[in-house]
Amino acid sequence: MLTKRIIPCLDVKDGSVVKGTNFVNLQYAGDPVELAKRYNEEGADELVFLDITASVEKRRTIVDLVRRVAAEVFIPFTVGGGIGSVEEIQEILAAGADKVSLNTAAVKNPALIAEASKRFGSQAIVVAIDAKKKPGMDTSEGKTGTQPFLWEVFVNGGRTPTGLDAVEWARNAESMGAGEILLTSMDCDGTKNGFDLGLCKEVTSAVNIPVIASGGAGKSEDFADAFAKGGADAALAASLFHYNELAISTVKECCAKQGIPMRCVQ
Amino acid sequence: MIAIIDYGAGNIASVRNALQKLGIESKATCDPEEILAAERVILPGVGSFGFLMQSLRQKGLDEALLQSINKGTPFLGICLGMQALFECSEESPGIAGLGVFKGKVVRFQKGKVPQIGWNQVEPKKDGGLLERGYAYFVNSYYCAPSEPAIVAGATDYFGDFACAIQKENITAVQFHPEKSGDWGLDLLKRWAEC
Numbered sequence: 340m341l342t343k344r345i346i347p348c349l350d351v352k353d354g355s356v357v358k359g360t361n362f363v364n365l366q367y368a369g370d371p372v373e374l375a376k377r378y379n380e381e382g383a384d385e386l387v388f389l390d391i392t393a394s395v396e397k398r399r400t401i402v403d404l405v406r407r408v409a410a411e412v413f414i415p416f417t418v419g420g421g422i423g424s425v426e427e428i429q430e431i432l433a434a435g436a437d438k439v440s441l442n443t444a445a446v447k448n449p450a451l452i453a454e455a456s457k458r459f460g461s462q463a464i465v466v467a468i469d470a471k472k473k474p475g476m477d478t479s480e481g482k483t484g485t486q487p488f489l490w491e492v493f494v495n496g497g498r499t500p501t502g503l504d505a506v507e508w509a510r511n512a513e514s515m516g517a518g519e520i521l522l523t524s525m526d527c528d529g530t531k532n533g534f535d536l537g538l539c540k541e542v543t544s545a546v547n548i549p550v551i552a553s554g555g556a557g558k559s560e561d562f563a564d565a566f567a568k569g570g571a572d573a574a575l576a577a578s579l580f581h582y583n584e585l586a587i588s589t590v591k592e593c594c595a596k597q598g599i600p601m602r603c604v605q
Numbered sequence: 606m607i608a609i610i611d612y613g614a615g616n617i618a619s620v621r622n623a624l625q626k627l628g629i630e631s632k633a634t635c636d637p638e639e640i641l642a643a644e645r646v647i648l649p650g651v652g653s654f655g656f657l658m659q660s661l662r663q664k665g666l667d668e669a670l671l672q673s674i675n676k677g678t679p680f681l682g683i684c685l686g687m688q689a690l691f692e693c694s695e696e697s698p699g700i701a702g703l704g705v706f707k708g709k710v711v712r713f714q715k716g717k718v719p720q721i722g723w724n725q726v727e728p729k730k731d732g733g734l735l736e737r738g739y740a741y742f743v744n745s746y747y748c749a750p751s752e753p754a755i756v757a758g759a760t761d762y763f764g765d766f767a768c769a770i771q772k773e774n775i776t777a778v779q780f781h782p783e784k785s786g787d788w789g790l791d792l793l794k795r796w797a798e799c
Contacts, residue, residue, distance in 0.1 A: 340761050341716070341724045342739065379786060384723055410622050415741060415784050435618050437784065460651055462719055462743045519721065549721050572722065602723040602739040604786075 342602045343566045343594065344384035344573035345587050346551060347580040349374060352391050354400040356581075371404055375412040378580070381587045382604040383414065387440070387521070387575060390420030398427065402434045409435025417465055419521075428455050432463060440465040440521050443494040446501055446508070449515055456516030465551075466512040467521040469493045470505035470538055490538050497525050506541045513546045520546060521575070524554040531557025531579070539569030551575050559585065559593035566599050607631040607797065608643035610670070610686075612660040620649045620683065623783040623790060629797050637669035645797065646673050649783075650685025654710060654746070655697030657685050667703060674705060674775060681796055682777030687770065688748055690777055696746050705775065707751035715763035719745040726768055726780065730757045734795050735769050738788040740780035742768075747779060 350357045355369040375386055388408070390401045405418060418431050419440030428439050445452050445466050456464045470490040488504035509520050522542050524535035534552045543550045549572035552565040556576040565571040579585050591601045607624065609617050611633040624631045631647070632639070640646055648670065650657055661667040674680050682690055691702045694710035702710070713720060720742050728735040735758045747766040750756060758769030760779070768779045776796055782789035 341720055341722050341742075344722050409618065410625070413619075413623055413626070413784060413790055414786050432616065433618065435622060437616075437619075462651075462721065518719065547717050549717055572717070 340600045342384070342600045343571070344551075345382070345562065345590055345601075346385045346387055346573055346575040347378045347383050347587070348387040348389055348553070348575050348577040349581075350389050350391055350577065351401075351404060353394065353396070354392075354404050357391065372407050372411050375408050375416070378587070379412050379414050382591060382602070383587055384573070384602060385414060386412070386416040388416060388418045388420075390418065392420075397421065398430070402430055405431055405434035405436045417521075419465070419467055423451075425451070425454055425458060428459065428463075432459055438463050438465050438518070440467040442467040442469065445512065446492060446494050446503065449511065452512060452515035452517055456518065461516050461518035461548075464517055465519045465521050466509075466517040467523065468505055468509060468512075468542075469497050469523050469525055470535075471497075471500075471525040472535075472538075490541070493525060505538065506545050509542045509550075510545050513548050517548060519549045519551060519572075521551045521553060522571075527555025528553075529578075530555050533557060533561040534565040534569060534571070534574065536564060536569040539565060539571050543570035543572075549573060559590045562590050563594045563597045563599060566594060567597060606643055607645040607647060608640050609633045609647045609649060610640065610661075610666060611635045612657060612664065612666060616651050617649050619781070619783045620647060623793055624797070627790060627794050627797070629794075635664050635666065637665050640666065640669040640673055643673070643678065645679045645681070646670070647681045647683065648686030648689060649683045650687075650689065652685060653696055654685065654688055654694035654702070655700045657689055658697070658700050658702060661689070661703075671703060671705070677774050679774050679796070679799070680776065682775075683783070684744065684779060684781060687777035687779050688746060690770075690775070691748055691750070694746060706755060706770070706772075708749050710746045711749050712746050713744075713762060719743055720762050723785075724760050724762060724768075724780075727759045727761075728757065729759055729769075730771060733757050733771055734776060734792060734799060735771075736788070736792070738785075740768070740778075740782065740785040740789060742780045744779055 415437040417438040423444035490505035492503040551573040552571035553575040757771035760768035
């Protein structure tokens with residue numbers, strides 16, 4: 340049976356892992372390759388690198404990082420963060436990444452999803468959606484007939500609202516050729532109170548491609564809930580794993596005990 | 606020297622990286638002469654069945670591959686490189702595969718398609734290269750061989766399918782050993798040394 344995936348996310352800037360500087364009990368804190376190796380040994384099923392470099396050197400440093408990771412780590416990994424063209428995707432995949440995730444650029448130009456998935460295959464194109472619950476909706480007279488929705492898509496690192504319904508956008512992304520949805524709840528992100536199961540369930544019911552739940556994980560049970568209640572195919576966390584608050588193996592054992600299929604190593 | 610067939614679409618970098626990590630020499634090539642001269646041949650594959658077959662034919666690689674297989678050179682097909690061994694695929698109607706084995710390639714009828722992630726591999730042959738474990742899969746289609754005897758491994762995705770085949774000098778796997786962690790690297794090593 341296909342197992343559910345646990346995916347650590349590493350934020351990288353100028354080729355180094357940003358949150359890595361505060362790591363405890365870790366020999367090579369900021370080096371993405373060493374961290375990727377450690378996560379591989381701990382049983383991570385995949386890795387996501389989110390590039391937050393803002394400099395003009397961005398492209399060169401990320402391609403170099405991809406090349407170094409691909410030479411040492413033999414599990415799939417995705418690269419995201421400001422990717423906006425087929426040429427950039429081509430360069431990152433050729434350097435050894437398995438997938439790229441598109442966010443702002445996909446919203447601004449949905450045709451990019453179609454173009455990229457046609458050229459590189461859907462399996463290489465992840466569409467990342469940052470969703471935020473809408474405040475009280477207007478259902479007053481004259482507004483009926485407009486379809487109210489609960490979660491709005493934000494772009495530019497969560498700074499810019501788009502007016503798009505997150506569930507509808509996920510459906511569109513699938514029809515354009517996205518191979519997976521990386522779904523981040525902005526409301527839950529950083530709270531450690533668990534994933535947004537409502538959002539997760541809505542999106543997993545709306546599409547027939549895998550959905551990666553992200554934002555809010557605080558304990559092992561949260562992951563189990565994302566799979567069992569939210570219907571997620573994979574779950575992602577960053578700081579939780581970075582700071583050694585929770586071991587990947589602990590999460591997997593907890594989920595396995597609840598009857599969720601997991602790849603438990605050793 | 607292991608020849609990795611470079612037909613223009615497959616992500617051969619991952620396979621090369623994995624072999625390099627194992628200290629095994631390999632060369633990416635689309636030269637039929639080099640393929641015929643190689644001690645071992647790997648056909649990796651990402652993309653569509655039709656694109657792979659057309660690319661192989663345009664470059665004259667289909668004949669080289671068949672000759673290499675027929676003279677007993679150890680062959681490893683990965684993902685689409687496994688599917689190419691069969692007669693045809695539902696993915697690309699009307700396009701013939703290499704036809705080394707009888708049977709066709711069919712689409713998953715249940716669950717999310719493509720299957721993406723780690724799934725369990727159950728060996729079906731004693732003394733084969735395959736060991737029980739988890740492998741990384743990305744596939745919408747799978748091989749349905751007519752001869753059950755060639756099936757070396759099975760995986761359950763809403764029903765069992767052939768995730769590996771083995772017959773004489775031919776080994777082929779639906780999953781990606783180059784992306785299946787240490788388990789996958791070990792398998793590549795055993796194949797390169799067998």
